[in-house]
Amino acid sequence: MYIGIDIGGSHISAGLVNQDGKIISRAEVPNNSRRDYKEISKDLADLCKQLMDSANLSLKDIQSIGVGIPGSCNDKIGESIYANNLNLSHAPIRAEFQKYIPYPIHIENDANCAALAENYFGAAKGASISITITLGTGIGAGIVIDNKIFSGFNSCGSELGHSVIVVDGPLCTCGRNGCFEVFSTTQGLIRIAEDLLKNNKNSDIFKQVNGDLSKINGKIIFDAVRNQDKIAEEILSIYLKYLSEGIVNIENFLMPEVIVLGGSISKSGDIFLEPLKKLVAKKVYAGNRIPHADIRLAQLENDAGIIGAAMLGR
């Protein structure tokens, strides 16, 4: 049995995970951006105890404990190095955790955990090289090579969202201009919609939000696409153009066997996936002369963080 813990901005979620990647039991505590690594590490230990108690297990029954963190981690030294949204920069989480439970613990970036979970048990099961990309309010991405997370010499790699696809484009949170993340998040989709709707007030979307463009969200846009609203189709087409450029860049760089797309946008399913696949196939290097990555929708979604963290020590 394994324990996986996913540290999020509002909650810390933990699960007892079996060798087939199924979550057998769960536990959760609240979190916020001000708490430091000492408070969080105590929570991690408490959650482990709670999970073991619930299943009447002791430490000798646990094969490994892993923790996913929304930031850059260095598992070699057991530290969270840099976290944008939490108080976890240069935080020696492992040493602090071990004050409560003297047991090995692995720490890793949460997007990398999700990628590992999809590679072990989800959409990329069995792939020799897979990349999992979460399209949400930001871009999360993880690279798995031969069942192991690849994150560069400094453990901070696979920042696939922060590659410029439009030099001098709109400003990104990372300080550069025109990053893939700027165009491929939900915010990127909404920005395209806002631009087009200014001069197209007879779209379904405009009616849905009663003319208040600040109320547009991804669901409203995709619902309008399903209703064959012309403006919504144009919004999706522009969005997919930029998304496909970023995906082709990733393919040409790394030639993974499988690319997994997760996050809120991917939940729109085939209406998004099928036209994306066609665009990618048209642009990818050497076209149909060589085999290329299969692009699939994520299967584990919100549980991927816990499951992947649990597998870190496997």
Place this chain on the structure above:
Amino acid sequence: MYIGIDIGGSHISAGLVNQDGKIISRAEVPNNSRRDYKEISKDLADLCKQLMDSANLSLKDIQSIGVGIPGSCNDKIGESIYANNLNLSHAPIRAEFQKYIPYPIHIENDANCAALAENYFGAAKGASISITITLGTGIGAGIVIDNKIFSGFNSCGSELGHSVIVVDGPLCTCGRNGCFEVFSTTQGLIRIAEDLLKNNKNSDIFKQVNGDLSKINGKIIFDAVRNQDKIAEEILSIYLKYLSEGIVNIENFLMPEVIVLGGSISKSGDIFLEPLKKLVAKKVYAGNRIPHADIRLAQLENDAGIIGAAMLGR
């Protein structure tokens, strides 16, 4: 002792390479784009025999034979899969070679061979992850992880030149628009120069080519930069802006320990390297909060292909 062979468009060059990566003896035959894999494979065998004879060695003294090819290769099946400029698509080179010499032979993309050589014996010696990029008439690139070439599930990866940095930018040879290769080759540098010189006829460069812009080359531009010609400095500054965006993309993706730059442009040395390093340091993800790749000039240059090919079976 090892044998490395580098198949080029005009010549096939071979070398007997010792375990320290030194070329002990050389042999060469002409090549052209029309010759097929059967003719070329016979040449490979003849070159091997010639090298062994020259050093009074037999096959039992040779630890491995490797061949670098300007195209995509699959060493698992011993075939050259796709070559843009040579008649070597779907060519079973290994099987054909073994008709003449019944001995294991490894085949690999030539840019990957160069990257392996720099990682073993050159500018990236000892790096856990290195990327070698050749800036010439095209962009060649190879990724080395833990002393092994990484080229994706289909052996065709690390096409780092074919990642779009300007959506809807100028057309690339791969069929996409705005690839890194369009901006970072010698041709990219010259295009910037041509654009600027149309309206700036009192530049040194304009005088050097007697007003004939078709005669501009990289050397003339860099010479003018050294003479502090304002227009030449502006040309270099625009070139470095695009080059640095591509390099930062590569860093953020893969976080290599070392990035090696080779090819004709990199021969300009510090005048090019130092400002490039500054631009990259400003833009790279998480800035100085985490360690980053060291950017260095290639050391092995024209010999890298032979030396790397020789190391394929090591």
